[in-house]
Amino acid sequence: METWKESQLRQISNARDVESAYETSLGLVRNLGFNFCAFSITSHPRGPHFKRVNLNNYPSDWISIYEECQFSEIDPILAHCIHSPLPILWEEKVFSKCPQLWQAQKTQGLEHGWSHSLHDDKGLHSMLSVAGSTHPITPYELYENLGYALFISHHLHGLVAQNLPEPVPHSSKPRLSAREIEVLRLSADGKTAFEISILLSLAERTVNFHVSRSIQKLGVNNKIAAVIAAARACMI
Template sequence: MKVWKESQLTQLSGAQEIKSAYEMSLNLVKNMGFNFCAFSITSPTTGTHHHKINLNNYPREWNTKYENEHYDAVDPILAHCHDSEVPILWQEECYSKTPRLWQAKKNQGLNYGWSQSVHDRNGLCSMLSVARTHCPITAYELYKNLGYAIFISRHLHGLVAKDLHVSSLKPATVHLSCREIEVLKYSADGKTACEIAIILRLSESTVNFHIKGAIRKFGVNNKIAAVISAARSGVI
């Protein structure tokens, strides 16, 4: 490793404030051969509020357009990072369903880049992206710089995480009735409302009443989502 990398990594590891740490990360990323660096993190909290940080040196016009066009709702890179910690290169095929977004990025000089995420047990999900205007990113370059990018993303993620109360990151506890839990358990096994009614010796309308109750309490839209939420929260 070159001396400048050792020096910058050491300096970054000592940073205890997110904005100064981001500035150090930006300098490191530029020395790695990239023009742009973006770090964002969002945490769902109890209630309706969210804790969000979005730091980048993207063109101001791009940030404005991204927000005004609500590109976050259709961004395939963002969707990937929400689901996986595997790094993803910005390639045209990733944007096959959103060609306007792909062209808009290129128009702003965000031609070549990659993104990666960090997920933690408290529900925090962060995303680090590096990008440049010229020169495609080769597999070798990605491999060579991946360790540095992982260090940056985990350090920035950690700085934000330590400033948030763990209790505010955990979803609100959902209190289900015994019947609602029973119905969700059988639903998870693939039983229909009619089958569950026979097993529990209830009417089908009563089973559907309990299903609707669980859906309402979890704040989801259907039975499958309620079952998934119940499994994730350890209720079933």
């Protein structure tokens, strides 16, 4: 006989869009004993460009406080998940350098939870969090439920990834010369044409020529757009 867990996992796997899959996932998470579930996915700086997906059932007050206080700049959970796919428990010691964030979370019922992330070869980075249990999460509880959370995050991540356009084949990328790439890299660092001319021992006119050629080859309208296009193509 199919259990409720198997039934909800089947519903999640049959969902064909990330919103409906998330809603079913939220039901599974609640049945596992948690009140909140959050999923977000974005791209690395050199990954595909698309609108960030951010789904959660956090209290609206907490979302406002998090944004107004710019907690993302100091959030140790977010910092960990950007660099590591390993799960991290929400514990007071993790927030030792930002106690104000820890206290703010506790007042919203977000004291206990964990987060983990996925990074794929398309340049996508996603993060799943479950929170709101009435007691600290033990290593055994994490081990017992992590498999379900991983299933959810992989499926939600995959639903977003499958709808993105295929990356442009390497052979179709415009060819920039070594000097053009060097000029764009320095431009990306905020250097002016005059400063670049000194660094590369070139005439300022020559630097501007390389910028103009790069703009033409990349099919854009200005230097900033050329720098962005070159970065997305992993040239700089």
